[in-house]
Amino acid sequence: MPTPFETQTGYAQHGRYPEATTVDDFRRNLAAVHARIEAACHRVGRDPASVRLLPVSKTKPEASLRLAHAAGCRTLGENKVQEAYGKWEAMQDLGDLRWSVIGHLQTNKARLVARFAAEFQALDSLRVAQALDRRLQAEGRSLDVFVQVNTSGEGSKYGLIPEDVPAFVRALPAFSALRVRGLMTLALFSSEVQRVRQCFVLLRGLRDRLRQSAPAGISLDELSMGMSGDFEIAIEEGATVVRVGQAIFGARITPDSHYWPGESGAEESLR
Secondary structure (H helix, E strand, O other): OOOOOOOOOHHHHOOOOOOOOOHHHHHHHHHHHHHHHHHHHHHOOOOHHHOEEEEEOOOOOHHHHHHHHHOOOOEEEEOOHHHHHHHHHHOOOOOOOEEEEOOOOOHHHHHHHHHHOOEEEEEOOHHHHHHHHHHHHHHOOOEEEEEEEOOOOOOOOOOEOHHHHHHHHHHHHHOOOEEEEEEEOOOOOOOOHHHHHHHHHHHHHHHHHHHOOOOOOOOOOEEEOOOOOOHHHHHHOOOOEEEEOHHHHOOOOOOHHHOOOOOOHHHHOOO
16 A cells, blocks of 8 residues: 655655744654654554654754754764864753764764763764774773765765675674664655655665674664665654654755765755
């Protein structure tokens, strides 16, 4: 039976999101996103509790993040490490607020991530794994990580090509401070649902195959895929984490090309 997303993606369905400026705005937006999550789960017979919503606060000011926290957000996703670190420093009075770094990481920024992040969703290099592990050991901490996979084949996107993921995963037990939770991807930006869906199908299939031979201690239970414009499709294909920013916080003034190099202006409008 066709779903509402068989003819167009959420990018086409949802217009430019208004900025959330009050706690009530955030509560309404969160309720609307949760309703979309529940509807997507029910279409495919999944328990909505099996999907974690990760609100993405990149580019948004501290005041906006505090409103989101007051509305119930307890984990926030950020792309730029230095921006995230500054926000963490400024908001340490909110002791129950966790931080997920979801953007590309250079090795010289690993020390910052090791200091404050609870989760890193863009692991795609053994050099970064080594740098993170070394810094985490020095901090006496561990870190949940997701392996980023480039499922769209676009040169503008970070992530391992699918063929390289098995060997990469086999190498990760060497880094004991990294707790591997699953895989992450950014889908193709397109109004053609089947092309978007295929990115999510590819990631799920890769995860299912890897599970059969994953090293001891490597968990591949999680699939982080889907954003404001396409998370319903991702849920239909097995997402356990959806990264939603603009549907909660409102449209961004800073273009996404600053955060995801190489992405087009059209794609910027709805992530």
